[in-house]
Structures are given as structure tokens and as C-alpha cells.
Amino acid sequence: MEKNIISFREMIKEKKMIDSMLALLQWDLETQTPKGGYKLLSEMIGELSLRSYNLTTSEKFLKMIEVLKEKENELDEITKKEIEQLEEEILKIKVIPADEYKAYSELTAKAQGIWEVAREKNDFESFAPVLEEIFNFNKKFIQYRKVEGDIYSTILNDYEKGMNVEKLDLFFAELKKEIVPLLKEIKSRDRKFSEKLNFKVDKREQKRFSEEILKYIGFDLERGVLSESAHPFTLTVDKSDVRLTTRYFEELPFSSVYSTIHEGGHGIYEQNIGDEIKDTLLADGASMGIHESQSRFYENVIGRSREFWYGFLNKSKCKYEALENLTLDEIYKGINEVSPSFIRVEADELTYSLHIMIRYEIEKGILSGEYLIKDLPEIWNGKMKEYLGVVPEKDSEGVLQDVHWSCGLIGYFPSYALGNVYSIQILRAMKKEINIEGALERGELKDIKKWLIEKIHKFGKLKSPKELMVLITGEELNPDYYIEYLKEKYREIYD
Structure with a gap:
């Protein structure tokens, strides 16, 4: 049995090594690859993806899992969970022909470059064919699995176990019922708070400010780095090598502040996975929804609070001069102004999940055959008008704004909304044990970070989202x- 465990660990190490190399190529692709380099890099990603596929579906690997399962009672908790996760992954990919798996990996790598150029040129037509190909691959892969029921529910469950269209329809219906009328009421009051925050800051100063904020909230820059990309993201090579990106607009300095805090939340989670699982397949977030709960917790619960800015401005060594002329209330109301926008990552906290609802409805419509890819700009703009009351003037502000579809992340967007829900449920539990407001006012975020590590981060994938929420809050996910x-x-901000 000991020999089998050693062999299993060696195979897992090889798989993780390939995944780490893929992560580095992805990082390069999204941060610094010149446009002329996309083709070769896409082929490299395809080749490495095929290596990962071949290893995971090999007779030797499958036999090893079978042997270990026969003596499951002798396995430790971590190995049992790894095998459970591997079985799920293998069921998904072994039915896909190897050449199609490789082709799809190359396609999604190449598509990111096509999307970036299309967004720059405001040219949806040039992106539409590759987007259609990506959706068609996803449909085909689900059909290979011969899963009964709705295609989209199967995809949603892959990102968040137990999630389906029925549950999300109920959540978004309730959100629409409660938030859309409140949004209309706020808009009718026509109160502007953010004008004093629209000062100009050059990119170099914004970068210094972003790094200061990352250190302040607890991201370790000795084990991580902050770079720049067209769309902010977090990528983990290992818990000692966690890479974040943000983006800078000189006229909108708070844009980089909140994309940095958001990605910092993801990064803090990755840096604090338990050491006992760091070399296993469990060294990752429990789910995409739980991962987003951490980024949204740091971005909104912490970063958009009065107390955070009181503590930060009193303690930080680097700050924008313009902030010294503003009152705390002016900053708080400015960063929380409700102003329906075209861009999701710039959205205020109230309207954010409405952006996700739009993407959810579109994905559902494409996968069911109700919507055609060529009609997406018109469909997108119609939903923006219906839910947010604004209509993008160009597709780069509308259907082309997000990188996710070009990466093949169909079904990911609902994770953001679920992350919002999880984050507030987590907040309620934390408040019973920690004086959060007091800690933020004193600029002492260590207790908050420690609580999150002990309750969530250290477990990685060892516990499911459901198990975590019941353990932390005593109940399953509750959107109320x-x-x-x-x-x-x-209602408090707008009297």
C-alpha cells in the first residue's frame, strides 16, 4: 500500500507540474505576449494540455486510482478527497477525443488574442466565429458525457456543485424583484457623490498605491506579484507564487483600487491554503463561488466601508494627495454611489449582480438555442436597458467587455453572484466573533485575515462549499x- 501511495504521489506531482507550466504560459499570454506571438503560444498550450489529458486518462493512472479505492479504508482524508476529485475530472474528460481536447485548448488560448483585438477595434463580427466555436465545443463536450437534463445546469454544477438553472432562476427572480425597483427609486433622486473622486493620477503613482493597499490588506508581495493586463485576473503557480493583475485609468484612479483589492482577495486565499495540502490536487479554492466570496468580501465588505478608509488613510505611507481634502463621508459615499454603468468590473455594489444576471440569461439562451451568436450585441443592449437603464454605444463597452468567454469559461459568471451571497453570509458569522468595524478603524486586518484562514482558506478543496457554509454559518447558502x-x-446611503 505504501508503494502505491508513493506512485500515486509521483503521478500527482507530474500532473501539477504540467498544470503549473500551463499557468505560466497563460500568465505570459495575458500580460506580455506580443500579438504576433499568440499563434505559437496557443500551440504550446495545446500541446501541454494534451500531455495533461494523456496522463490523467492513461491506463496506468486509472489503474492506480482503482487499486487505491479497493483499500479506501486505509487512506487518509486528503488522499480520499483527491481520488474523489480525480474521478469527477476523469469522467468529464475521458469521453472527449484527444484531438478535440487539444484543439479546444488551442482555440481558447488563441481566442483571447482575437478578443483583445476585437475589443480594441470595437469589432464584434471578427470575434463572433471563434465565440460560436467555443460554445459549440462546450455543447459537444456535455453531450459526450451523456448527462441527463439541462446542458447549462450540468455546466453550472461543474463550477459550483449542486447549482443548477432552477436555483439560479429563483435567485435572480428575487434579485430582480427587490433590487430593480430600489435602483429606480435611487435614480429618481438624482444624487451624485462620486464627482470629488474623479481626479487624475498617473499610472506609476497608481501602481505604488495599489501595492500599498495589497500589503495593507494582507497579500504577501514576497510570494506574489502585481502586474497589468487588459482584464484583471489572479493566477496561481503555487501558494508561494501567486500572480495578480490590475489595470489603470489615469482619470479613474479608484478603478485600479477596487480591481486590486478584488484580486488581492483571491490572492490571499491562494497564499493561505494549508501546508498539508499544498502539494495535492486540493490546493485550490473550494469552488469558484467560494473563491469569488473572498474577492468580493475584501473588495466590498472591507474595501467599501467607512472604517477601512479611516484606518488606511491614518496608517498608510502612500496615499493620493487629493484624498486629504475630502471628508471620510465624502469618500464613503463616493465609492458607494449607485450609478448604472456599462462595465461590470466598474459596477457599484448594488447593480453588480444585475450585470451577472444579464450574462447568465445570455449563456442560458445560447446553450438552449434561443439566441444566436450573431445577435448578441442587440440582445445584450436590450437587457442592459431593461435592468440597468443604460445602453452601450459600442460593443467594447457591451458584449466585448469581458475576457471570460474567450477563455472558455462558459458558466463562470454566476460564480460572481454566488460569491456576493456567500460573502454576506460569511460576514454575519464573522460579526459574532470579531469586532470588524473596530479592527478596520484601527487598521488591524490581521484578525479578519486569520479568521478567514481558519474557517475557509486552509481547507482548500478539502471541504465542499456546502460543508464550509454549514460549518461557518450553521446553514446552507441563503440569498436572503x-x-x-x-x-x-x-437605503442608509441615500436616506
């Missing part, structure tokens, strides 16, 4: 707290 939080917060 999130909706009530939004209503309470924004």
Missing part, C-alpha cells in the same frame, strides 16, 4: 441575507 444587506446599506 445578501438582498437584505443591499437594501439596508443603500
Whole structure:
């Protein structure tokens, strides 16, 4: 048995090594590859993806899992969970022909470059064919699995176990019922708070400020780095090598502040996976929804609070001069102004999940055959008008704004909304044990970070989202707290 465990660990190490190399290529692709280099890099990603596929579906690997399962009672908890996760992954990919798996990996790598150029040129037509190909691959892969029921529910469950269209339809219906009328009421008051925050800051100063904020909230820059990309993201090579990106607009300095804090939340999670699972397949977030709960917790619960800015401005060594002329209330209301925008990552906290609802409805429509790819700009703009009351003037501000579809992340967007829900449920539990406001005012975020590490981060994938929420809050996912939080917060801000 000991020999089998050693062999299993060697195979897992090889798989993780390939995954780490893929991560580095992905980092390069999204941060510094010249446009002329996309083709070769895409082929390299395809080749490495095929190596990962071949290893995971090999007779030797499958036999090893079978042998270990026969003596499951002799396995430790971590190895049992790894095998459970591997079985799920193998069921998904072994039915896909190897050449199609490689082709899809190359396609999604190449598509990111096509998307970036299309967005720059405001040219959806040039991106539409590759986007259609990506959606068609996803449909085909689900059909290979011969899963009964709705295609989209199967995809959603891959990102968040137990999630399906029925549950999300109920959540978004409740969100629409409660938040859209509140948004209309706020808009009718026509109160502007953010004008004093629209000062100009050059990119170099914004970068210094972003790094200061990362250190302040607890991201370790000795084991991580902050770079720049067209769309902010977090990528993990290992818990000692966690890479974040943000983006800078000189006229909108708070854009980089919140994309940095958001990605910092992801990064803090990755840096604090438990050492006992760091070399296993469990060294990752419990789910995409739980991962987003951490980024949204840091971005909104912490970063958009009065107390955070009171503590930060009193303690930080690097700050924008313009902030010294503003009151704390002016900063707080400015960063929380409700102003329906075209861009999701710039959205205020109240309207953010409405952006996700739009993408959810579009993905559902494409996969069901209700919507055609060529009609997406028109469909997108119609939903923006219906839910947010604004219509993008160009596709780069609309259907082309997000990188996710070009990466093949169909079904990922609902994770952001679920992350919002999880984050508020987690907040309620944390408040019972920690004086969060006091800690933020004193500029002492260590207790908050420690609580999150002990309750969530250290477990990685060892516990499921459901197990984590029951352990932390005593109940499963409950969207009511999130909706009530939004209503309470924004009614107070807008009197």
C-alpha cells in the first residue's frame, strides 16, 4: 500500500507540474505576449494540455486510482478527497477525443488574442466565429458525457456543485424583484457623490498605491506579484507564487483600487491554503463561488466601508494627495454611489449582480438555442436597458467587455453572484466573533485575515462549499441575507 501511495504521489506531482507550466504560459499570454506571438503560444498550450489529458486518462493512472479505492479504508482524508476529485475530472474528460481536447485548448488560448483585438477595434463580427466555436465545443463536450437534463445546469454544477438553472432562476427572480425597483427609486433622486473622486493620477503613482493597499490588506508581495493586463485576473503557480493583475485609468484612479483589492482577495486565499495540502490536487479554492466570496468580501465588505478608509488613510505611507481634502463621508459615499454603468468590473455594489444576471440569461439562451451568436450585441443592449437603464454605444463597452468567454469559461459568471451571497453570509458569522468595524478603524486586518484562514482558506478543496457554509454559518447558502444587506446599506446611503 505504501508503494502505491508513493506512485500515486509521483503521478500527482507530474500532473501539477504540467498544470503549473500551463499557468505560466497563460500568465505570459495575458500580460506580455506580443500579438504576433499568440499563434505559437496557443500551440504550446495545446500541446501541454494534451500531455495533461494523456496522463490523467492513461491506463496506468486509472489503474492506480482503482487499486487505491479497493483499500479506501486505509487512506487518509486528503488522499480520499483527491481520488474523489480525480474521478469527477476523469469522467468529464475521458469521453472527449484527444484531438478535440487539444484543439479546444488551442482555440481558447488563441481566442483571447482575437478578443483583445476585437475589443480594441470595437469589432464584434471578427470575434463572433471563434465565440460560436467555443460554445459549440462546450455543447459537444456535455453531450459526450451523456448527462441527463439541462446542458447549462450540468455546466453550472461543474463550477459550483449542486447549482443548477432552477436555483439560479429563483435567485435572480428575487434579485430582480427587490433590487430593480430600489435602483429606480435611487435614480429618481438624482444624487451624485462620486464627482470629488474623479481626479487624475498617473499610472506609476497608481501602481505604488495599489501595492500599498495589497500589503495593507494582507497579500504577501514576497510570494506574489502585481502586474497589468487588459482584464484583471489572479493566477496561481503555487501558494508561494501567486500572480495578480490590475489595470489603470489615469482619470479613474479608484478603478485600479477596487480591481486590486478584488484580486488581492483571491490572492490571499491562494497564499493561505494549508501546508498539508499544498502539494495535492486540493490546493485550490473550494469552488469558484467560494473563491469569488473572498474577492468580493475584501473588495466590498472591507474595501467599501467607512472604517477601512479611516484606518488606511491614518496608517498608510502612500496615499493620493487629493484624498486629504475630502471628508471620510465624502469618500464613503463616493465609492458607494449607485450609478448604472456599462462595465461590470466598474459596477457599484448594488447593480453588480444585475450585470451577472444579464450574462447568465445570455449563456442560458445560447446553450438552449434561443439566441444566436450573431445577435448578441442587440440582445445584450436590450437587457442592459431593461435592468440597468443604460445602453452601450459600442460593443467594447457591451458584449466585448469581458475576457471570460474567450477563455472558455462558459458558466463562470454566476460564480460572481454566488460569491456576493456567500460573502454576506460569511460576514454575519464573522460579526459574532470579531469586532470588524473596530479592527478596520484601527487598521488591524490581521484578525479578519486569520479568521478567514481558519474557517475557509486552509481547507482548500478539502471541504465542499456546502460543508464550509454549514460549518461557518450553521446553514446552507441563503440569498436572503445578501438582498437584505443591499437594501439596508443603500437605503442608509441615500436616506
